[in-house]
Amino acid sequence: MLPLLFCAAPSLAADALVFTCERSEKNYTETYQLKVTAASKNQKAKVFIDDRDLDRASELGRQTIKNVLITESTILISMEAQFPPESFDGIQYGAGSVITVIAINRPTGQLRKSETIKGGILSATLGEGTKTYQEQCIAANQS
Numbered sequence: 638m639l640p641l642l643f644c645a646a647p648s649l650a651a652d653a654l655v656f657t658c659e660r661s662e663k664n665y666t667e668t669y670q671l672k673v674t675a676a677s678k679n680q681k682a683k684v685f686i687d688d689r690d691l692d693r694a695s696e697l698g699r700q701t702i703k704n705v706l707i708t709e710s711t712i713l714i715s716m717e718a719q720f721p722p723e724s725f726d727g728i729q730y731g732a733g734s735v736i737t738v739i740a741i742n743r744p745t746g747q748l749r750k751s752e753t754i755k756g757g758i759l760s761a762t763l764g765e766g767t768k769t770y771q772e773q774c775i776a777a778n779q780s
Contacts, residue, residue, distance in 0.1 A: 656673075658774040711743060714738070714739040734757070749770070
């Protein structure tokens, strides 16, 4: 039975899990689609918000999905963003980084996000350190 599970696992991992999530802060509410695909032999794990791949790089910085773990009850996502030094409104900011860990409870749809900000313009505007958020998601598909 165990070899059968190992053979079946890659095909299960290829299916994307799609959620409609709602984020609220003060008087602002945003609804977005979160899509998560586990790694396969040919492709690393992927995470999309409103069809935008979160694994990307440009002159504005680099964001990398480090790990995605999908179980029957939980989805864990870790990612890291690096930002180069920048100047805004006549103020010079150093390089910065954000490390994000997301945990989604699949049965309840509860999403918990922890972001650790170090340096850069985000540190100056949002504050340096770790902040935690909670959001609610509804699965668009059940796997």
